[in-house]
Amino acid sequence: MNKVFCLYVPGDSLLHRLGVGWKYAVMAAMVISGVIVSAWWFTLSLLAISVILVLLTAVPPRFGLQMSWALILVAVLLVAYQSFTGKPLTGVVIAGNLIMAVYASRMLTISTPESVLIDALISAASFLRVFRVKPEKVGLAISIMIKSIPMLLDLFTGIQQAAMARGRGRNLAAIVTPFVVRTVAYAQETGAALAARGLGE
Amino acid sequence: MKTRNHPAVDLALVAVFAALIAVCTVVGGVELPFGVALTLQTLGVVLTGLVLGPWRGFLAVLLYLVVGFAGLPIFSEGSGGLGVLASPSMGYLLAFPFGALAAGALAALSVRRGLKGRYIWITLSGLVASLIVIGIPGIVGMSVIAQVDLVTAFIWNLAFVPGDAIKCVIAGIIAAAVNKAFPALLAAPQPAAISA
Numbered sequence: 001m002n003k004v005f006c007l008y009v010p011g012d013s014l015l016h017r018l019g020v021g022w023k024y025a026v027m028a029a030m031v032i033s034g035v036i037v038s039a040w041w042f043t044l045s046l047l048a049i050s051v052i053l054v055l056l057t058a059v060p061p062r063f064g065l066q067m068s069w070a071l072i073l074v075a076v077l078l079v080a081y082q083s084f085t086g087k088p089l090t091g092v093v094i095a096g097n098l099i100m101a102v103y104a105s106r107m108l109t110i111s112t113p114e115s116v117l118i119d120a121l122i123s124a125a126s127f128l129r130v131f132r133v134k135p136e137k138v139g140l141a142i143s144i145m146i147k148s149i150p151m152l153l154d155l156f157t158g159i160q161q162a163a164m165a166r167g168r169g170r171n172l173a174a175i176v177t178p179f180v181v182r183t184v185a186y187a188q189e190t191g192a193a194l195a196a197r198g199l200g201e
Numbered sequence: 202m203k204t205r206n207h208p209a210v211d212l213a214l215v216a217v218f219a220a221l222i223a224v225c226t227v228v229g230g231v232e233l234p235f236g237v238a239l240t241l242q243t244l245g246v247v248l249t250g251l252v253l254g255p256w257r258g259f260l261a262v263l264l265y266l267v268v269g270f271a272g273l274p275i276f277s278e279g280s281g282g283l284g285v286l287a288s289p290s291m292g293y294l295l296a297f298p299f300g301a302l303a304a305g306a307l308a309a310l311s312v313r314r315g316l317k318g319r320y321i322w323i324t325l326s327g328l329v330a331s332l333i334v335i336g337i338p339g340i341v342g343m344s345v346i347a348q349v350d351l352v353t354a355f356i357w358n359l360a361f362v363p364g365d366a367i368k369c370v371i372a373g374i375i376a377a378a379v380n381k382a383f384p385a386l387l388a389a390p391q392p393a394a395i396s397a
Contacts, residue, residue, distance in 0.1 A: 007274045007281070024272070031283045035346070068278045074289070078347055090348050097287040097346075105282030108272045121271040141216040141264055148220035149275075156228055173374045176244070180221070180252060180379050184386065187217035191210030200209030 007109045013058040015111040020120045023108045026053070030104040034097045040089045043096035050103035057111045064110060067099065075099060118142060140200055144190060155182060206385075211257055214386075218249045218261035219268065223275035240277055243293075243335070244368040247327045250301030251308045251376035254387050258301035266297065292342015296335045304330035305387070312380065312388045319380065324373025331365045 010016075015023065034046050054064040075095035082091030109117075122139040129135060159179050160169065168174045194200040206214075225245030250258035265275070274281040276294075285291055307326035316322050336358060344354035380387050 007279060027272075028283050031287050035287050038348075071278065078289070082348070087348075094289075094347055098289075101284035101287035102280060103284075105272070105280055105284030109274050109281050112272065114273060117272045118268075121268065124271075137212060141212055141219070142268060144213060144216035145219045145223075145264060145268060146273075148217045149223050152217075152220050152224045153228070156224055160228075172244075172371050176241075176248075176371070177375045177378045180248060180375055181382050183217060183221050184214070184252065184379060184383055187214045188210055190217060191207060191213030194209035194213060195207045200212040 007106070008113050009057065009059045009063075009110050010113075011058050011111070013056060013111065015053065015057045015107060018111075020108075020112050020116050023112060024120070027104045027108050031097075031101045034100055038093050038097075040092045040096070043093045043100065047096050047100040047103075050100045050107065053107040054103050054110070057107060059110055064106065065103070067102070071098070071102065114146070118146060137200060140194075148186070148190075151186070152179075152183060155179060155186075214253055215257050215261045215264060218253055218258075219264040221245055222249060222262065222265045223268075226275060226277055227279065241368075242277060243331060243365055244372055246297045246301055246335075247304050247331055247369060247372045248376060250304030250330060251323055251327055251372060252379050252383075252386060253301075253305060254309050255302045255305035258305040259298045262298040262301040266294065287346065289343045289347045290339070291346060293335055293339035295342070296338035299338075300330040300335035303334040308376065309387050320373055320377040323376050323380070324370055327369040327372045327376070328366065331369050332362065336362075336365075 030046050030050060034043050037043075051065065055061060057064060075098055078094045078098070079088070079091035082088060082094065122135070122142060125138040125142075126135045128138060156175075156179050159182075160175050163169050163171065163175045191200070222242065222245040225241035228241060246262055249261050252258075253261060269276045269281050269285075270283060272282045276285050285294055304326050307329060308323045311322035311326065312319065340351065340354045340358045343349070343357060344351050347354070347357075349357075376387075
């Protein structure tokens with residue numbers, strides 16, 4: 001049912017035990033420096049590091065390092081275009097950064113449970129007090145969002161199957177309209193339930 | 202008509218529509234006749250603005266982005282974290298909240314004015330949001346990340362225009378129907394949902 005959060009792999013590797021803040025900082029530093037420095041040797045070094053990091057999470061390499069065809073296609077097209085304009089090394093930088101950034105992010109997502117990521121995000125939201133935003137409201141919104149995802153996914157699948165049974169499986173509006181109407185109703189019920197408990201004010 | 206929503210209802214709408222965008226991004230399974238698997242991410246973003254109105258729409262898309270940037274795998278291809286910032290499509294992604302804001306503001310304006318042909322105006326609002334408010338930062342982002350000049354990026358962007366236009370027409374049909382079912386949602390005064 002819950003195919004959204006399928007990336008975390010439980011384990012006991014070095015990266016699983018490392019604090020989420022450190023992993024996040026490593027990911028951010030790699031992605032941002034790769035884009036800013038924009039040199040082929042730097043990007044290829046980061047790419048090597050990102051591959052090592054994914055392997056350090058001790059997941060099967062075939063799973064950890066898999067790439068979607070769409071992403072490979074984009075990378076190939078970018079290298080081809082830049083080579084065509086006489087800048088093959090620029091192509092290597094762009095495609096390398098693209099793949100490195102996917103691996104660096106995956107390192108974080110594979111080795112950190114969703115609940116830890118969410119808690120880290122909620123505690124990071126406390127700086128919003130400066131803008132007169134209540135962090136607990138942000139926390140509440142985040143947890144409602146996370147809880148709604150599997151529920152909406154089931155709702156969508158159910159409506160899609162019903163539409164297919166009526167032979168309207170390709171009609172996007174016939175699927176998404178009831179989906180959105182029921183999503184609004186669900187949100188209003190959730191809001192009423194929160195209000196009844198004095199939450200979210 | 203002018204009754205204000207309870208703040209808890211606004212909060213729930215924002216949170217549940219952030220989830221809706223995540224679901225639209227991962228389902229993506231709706232195949233178009235010409236064999237392209239269509240991700241519903243842009244559809245979800247434009248719809249969120251058209252259904253919730255500008256501010257709740259903006260906050261819902263912002264929440265979706267923030268939770269994705271935090272590392273939850275709710276971006277396309279089941280990715281999460283900051284990796285998307287190295288992708289040529291990062292400009293589109295960062296412009297999404299403003300796209301929802303623009304779509305919602307224009308649609309709310311046309312509904313409040315009571316303009317005839319609601320469906321047409323709602324669809325046009327979505328088109329402006331998608332092709333201009335999201336499209337222009339998208340072109341700039343593509344030019345920066347793929348290191349090509351703006352003209353080349355503009356030409357590449359043209360490849361996405363037909364698909365995005367189709368999605369906006371579909372979003373207009375859906376939003377007009379939802380607007381009939383919940384008329385107060387788009388036209389009601391908009392409180393800032395999460396502010397204190």
